[in-house]
Amino acid sequence: MSHEELLAGRTAHMESNAIREILKVTAQPGVISLAGGIPAPESFPVDAIARFTSVILQRYGGRAFQYDLTEGFRPLREALVPFLARKGVKTSPDGVLVTSGSQGALDALGKILVSRGDRVAVEAPTYLGALSAFNPYGPEYVELATDEEGVIPESLEERLNEAPVKLIYLVPTFQNPSGRTLSLERRAKIADIIIRHNALVIEDDPYNDLRYRGEALPALHSWAPDNIIYLGTFSKIFAPGVRVGFAVAPATISRWMVLAKQGTDLHTGTFNQALCAEYLQSGEVDRQIPRVVELYRPRFHAMLRALEEHFPPWVHWSNPDGGMFVWAESSLELDLLDIYHRAVSRNVAYVPGTFFYATPGTHLNTMRLNFTMPDEQHIARAVATLAEVLLEAGEGAKIGQGL
Ligand SMILES: Cc1ncc(COP(=O)(O)O)c(C=O)c1O
Structure with missing residues (x-):
């Protein structure tokens, strides 16, 4: 057979x-x-993880190993609110969805948003894992021109004018693979374009904290929260093996992401979420x-x-x-x-x-x-x-x- x-x-x-x-x-x-x-x-931070583990076992006991809400472990969702605010992403604990890495969020977004033939705009070049998440649903990719300052706004506007675009996927800060960052001026322009066209953008932001020079820039989300699904992760600042990421999305999108996630993994590992919560709450993150x-x-x-x-x-x-x-x-x-x-x-x-x-x-x-x-x-x-x-x-x- x-x-x-x-x-x-x-x-x-x-x-x-x-x-x-x-x-x-x-x-x-x-x-x-x-x-x-x-x-x-x-x-x-292996030593800190050992400390967090004993704190978690004492504080939560078996609850750290129990099934939990699909939306995420409450203490982590609460601790993420001030962490996200520092990046210009305003939300509440109910506005945060915990995912299994940011890849888990990309997978859910592909599942709920992309149908065969939908135009999905991506930077040229773009993150390969996003293409892998969307490919099964058969999108038609539309490539956005980029230069040293990231996506060229006129290229995005042109693409939006020529035919409807279902979804735009961007990595505005220290992009994978190019390392480039969308400048402040361009962030404002891109936000203006997506608001005018009522477009939906995924802002994938795993590298934001790894800055070696220059000033931090506010997330694109801070300009256009109704048009942007912001994705973050603990992979680059804590450990990728814990597989914990997070999404802040417009309410309707978030609700459907939860339903998609229920079919994928019910929820992200409770113990690993508790580790990330402790990492933030203890101040070890700083x-x-x-x-x-x-x-x-x-x-x-x-x-x-x-x-x-x-x-x-x-x-x-x-x-x-x-x-x-x-x-x-x-x-x-x-x-x-x-x-x-x-x-x-x-x-x-x-x-x-x-x-x-x-x-x-x-x-x-x-x-x-x-x-x-x-x-x-x-x-x-x-x-x-x-x-x-x-x-x-x-x-x-x-x-x-x-x-
Ligand atoms: C741009 C981008 N998005 C998402 C991911 C996935 O990260 P994770 O699922 O570990 O959060 C990566 C990993 O390299 C990445 O570079």
């Missing part, structure tokens, strides 16, 4: 994650991976975020220094102020998916940028470089080697037209 025949129509849209396949080699011994998209494990930032800041500077020192003049890279990634683009027509294998044979890995576009097989001249996993010495060595690989590949390559 072929089990393939049993699969639902939507399953065909869940393409096997090609990125996973090619990144398997990064686990080989000796490979310095600039491909990771994950926090450094040495940043996890000690931990600076620790994570201080761990990553030298790695961030090591990456920028090494790129400056070694990369060929025909490669341009983004200039982020925070987050986990730098984005690089070759103005020579190089296939960085193909060159990836040469880099791996020299013990360096990155993610070919083509995976981050809604239109497959495009933008082969791009790559994403992570600077939070390897330490400064490894970053310097990896970038120097990668530069050698690029220079060899670039020899004889023609300068791309108009690049």
Whole structure:
């Protein structure tokens, strides 16, 4: 019997994650991976987690291991209100929905909002996990042009004018994969556009607290709360394995997200939510975020220094102020998916940028470089080697037209 025949129509849209396949080699011994998209494990506050655990066991006993409301563990929803207010997201405990990572929220949003053929606007490039969450429902992606300051407002307005757009997905701060941030001026413009067009936006904001320079910017949500579903997570500032994220959405959307979540996991793990509540309530969050930032800041500077020192003049890279990634683009027509294998044979890995576009097989001249996993010495060595690989590949390559 072929089990393939049993699969639902939507399953065909869940393409096997090609990125996973090619990144398997990064686990080989000796490979310095600039491909990771994950926090450094040495940043996890293990001692604090041990303390929180005994506090939780004493305070809640078995309740910490019981089924709970789909909407989330009440003490966590309460503790999230002031935390969110610091980012410009005004809400109440009832306005917060706890999710299983922000990925859980993206999954619920795909389920309740996206029908076949719906136009869904995404940045070019965008976060691959959002595409994976929406793909099963067969949307028609509409790509939004971006530059060093994030999404170009005129590009969004044009797309909204040409035909209805069901949903807009944005990562305005330290974007994955580009590291870029939507400027203050553009936030105001984007908010004005989405309000005028009565459009619905997902503001996915996992990297906001990882700022190495410059001033914090208010969430887009603060300009247009009725048009925005704001998503946050404990993955980058606490530990991704607890799988706790949160959403603040307009009431109708939130109600449907709860129903979708009931069918997925009933609720996010109670004990893990209690850990996150304790993390916020105890004030540990205000000690931990600076620790994570201080761990990553030298790695961030090591990456920028090494790129400056070694990369060929025909490669341009983004200039982020925070987050986990730098984005690089070759103005020579190089296939960085193909060159990836040469880099791996020299013990360096990155993610070919083509995976981050809604239109497959495009933008082969791009790559994403992570600077939070390897330490400064490894970053310097990896970038120097990668530069050698690029220079060899670039020899004889023609300068791309108009690049
Ligand atoms: C932009 C973006 N959104 C969402 C996620 C998912 O994070 P989590 O489900 O761990 O909260 C990630 C993870 O890397 C991400 O980069």
